[in-house]
Each structure stands twice: as structure tokens, then as C-alpha cells.
Amino acid sequence: MKKPIRTLLVSSLAALLGAVLLLGGAGSLAFWSDTTSTTQDIQTGSLDLGTIGTESFAAATIIQCNETTCSQPVNYTGGAIVPGDVINVTVNVPVKLVGQNLKAELAVTPTKVMPTEPAADVALSKVVSIGVSSINGKPAAGSTTAKLALTPSTVTNGTVPVVLVVKFPWGKVGDSNAAMGGKVTLGATYSLTQIAAG
């Protein structure tokens, strides 16, 4: 090997060794350092509407109103209704909201089955109405869909009370005679949808 080449090779190896020592030798750094690591698990929250069964139906009261006066409310135990009756039934809707910034809108849509027969059922279903009186204690007017924004802190004991109101109008004399002995089928659908927390 020729001298210039050997010299170049030796100097290169020396430079490389110096660099390795400087960079790779922990105890040979020019200043001190240390490293460590940590992990943080972040979990997703949850939004859930539980199953609504008959056990979800809480207090139900009935009053009767004509054009001028209403009777005192008494417990409604499922008896037959007559014109003027107004039934308020509280449904405890199971709601689970978990998440610091979770905000969701509970929408309640009353439903009524419209039969085609017998005539008494048809007549009764035409005159009886169902609406939402309140959600979580907040008044809600309307027979279509009522909505209320919820956050985890506004849900108490995992349920949101929804008060549905069923009305059989007093009407005029004989207005609802055709509805005698009929039956009407009522219900409600519930949806819970996340909305922006802001």
C-alpha cells in the first residue's frame, strides 16, 4: 500500500473512532443527560340509551278537564278513559353519558297507531292525542318531537324523566260518542344524538 493511501486510511479511522467515542459513549459525553418514558391511556366515553320497559313507567296521574274546570289529579291505574281525561305518565328513560365534553340531545317523538277498524278504535284514535309535557323537568311543548340537550351532570341516577301527556278532549255534547268502547295504542320513540359541546 502506498503511503498517501495508508495515511488517508489511518486518519479516516481516527476521525471515525473519535466521532464514535463522542456520540456513542455514554460516559464520555461532554454534558450529562438522561431519558425515560411514560404512557398515558385515554379511553373513549360512551353514549347509550337503555331499554325502556314497563318498569320504566313511573307515576301516572289522571285529571279531567271540561271547558272551565279540572278535577284534582289522582293515580291512574289503567282504567278506561272518558272525554275530558288527561293522563300524565312519567317514563324514566335510561341514559348513559360518559365523557368530559359529551353533550347529547335527547329527542322524544310520541307515536300513535292509527287503526282502520273497528269504528270505535278509529274514532278514539282520531281524538286522543299524545304529546311530551316535559323532559328532565324542563317544559316541552309539542305533539311531534321534543328535544333537550343533556350532559353527564344533568343525568341523575342514570335516568331522564320524560312526561308524556295523553288527552281525550271534552269536546261538545256527543262529539265522541262514536269512540265509546274503543281503544287507542300509544307509544314513543327516543333518540340520543351527540351534539357539539360548545
Added chain:
Amino acid sequence: MSAASSRRTAFRLAPFAASAAAVLAGIVLLGSPGTLAFWSDQTASPNQTIDSAAGLSLLAAEPVVTSYAMNNANLVSSTVSSSTTGLIPGKLGQRITYTLTGGPTDGAQGYVNGQVTSSAKDAWGAVYTAGYLDAIATATGMCVINPTPTVSGDVLTWTLLPTQGKTMKPGPTVSERTCTITIDLSLPAVKNGVDVARVLASSRGTSTALKPVANFEVRAFTTQVPRSEER
């Protein structure tokens, strides 16, 4: 096109194909209910069926007509009738009884509304228009009637008055859902110094046939009592 050329073309199109596949996958993911960008849930409550009550009913029995002896010994006609039926001045009155009954399983208490009307017949002019006929209505049980009729031409009308407490109450106790209306008709022997029997005997002539005075008819209906007014 050679095989090599096809491979080069496919190689050039590969990035575009991958992009298209990614867009398609994104659309599928975003469009699926379970992968919405925000959360939602829904449920429904079980349907509830509510029955309407059987309603109200009112049954009117066939009216009963009876005779009753009048008690006006102090007013004696100069004519003694041999008849034993119909209206006999000072002696025999006629009582028409209507019985109305509500249903035992009616859905609510009911007020009894309506009226009793009379329509004049042959002898009306002689006994009523002339001012001799006394006609008094009374009601017992679960209805109230105005005892004094309104007069329109030859028609008398007694009106049933819905009254709190006097309501047809469904249940097994018949008396709680029964109303009895009576119309008492009588002719005094003497009225305002007039010997009624003699006048009527004169007006009817020699005929001994019964002459109808009037037809009476009850038309009643029941209306639901508001619970706030139930007694």
C-alpha cells in the same frame, strides 16, 4: 401492446387506483351507522293501549198511567160522574210515570237532560185552554224537573234540569242510577167559582166516549258529568 409495456402502464396507474380505493373506503366508513363521526343511539318504549269507557246509556221504560183519587172534599161538584176512568173533576186524577235508568257499567256519571212535552188532543181546549186542567211535574231519584211548564201554543214543556248531586251513578245500586218523573193531571170540581164538572159535561154533550186531552212524551238524554262535579 407488449407485456413489458402493460406492466409499465399498470405501474403508473397504481397510485391512482390506491387513491380511489381509499376514497371508497372512506365513504363506506363514514356512511355506516356504526362509524359516524358522532355518537347516537335510539330506542322505543313499548306501546300502551288505552281503552275508552263503554260510554253512557239511558233507558226509558214504557210510561205507566194510573188513576189517583183527588182529595178536595171541600169542593164538590153538583154533578156526580159515574165514570171510573180518565179525568173526573174533583174525583179522579191521572198520573203518568216515566222511569229512566242509567247503565250499571257506564263509564261516568251522567246528568239527565231533556224534557216532557204535551201535545193537545180533542179535549185540550175544553179542559186546558179553558183554564181547568192542573198539570204538575215532579221528579224523584237522580234527576230534577222544573215543575212549571213553559207554554207555547197548545204545547206544554217541562224541562229536566241537570243538577249537581242528582246524577246517574253507575253501579249495582239501581236507585243511584234511576230517575222517576211523574206528571199529575187533574181537574178541580170547582175552579174560580165555576162548576167544572157541569161545564165539561155540557161541552161534551151526550157522548160517553173518552176524549183524549193530550199526548205526553218524554225525550231525555244523558250527558257526562265532569269529575270535578261528581257528587
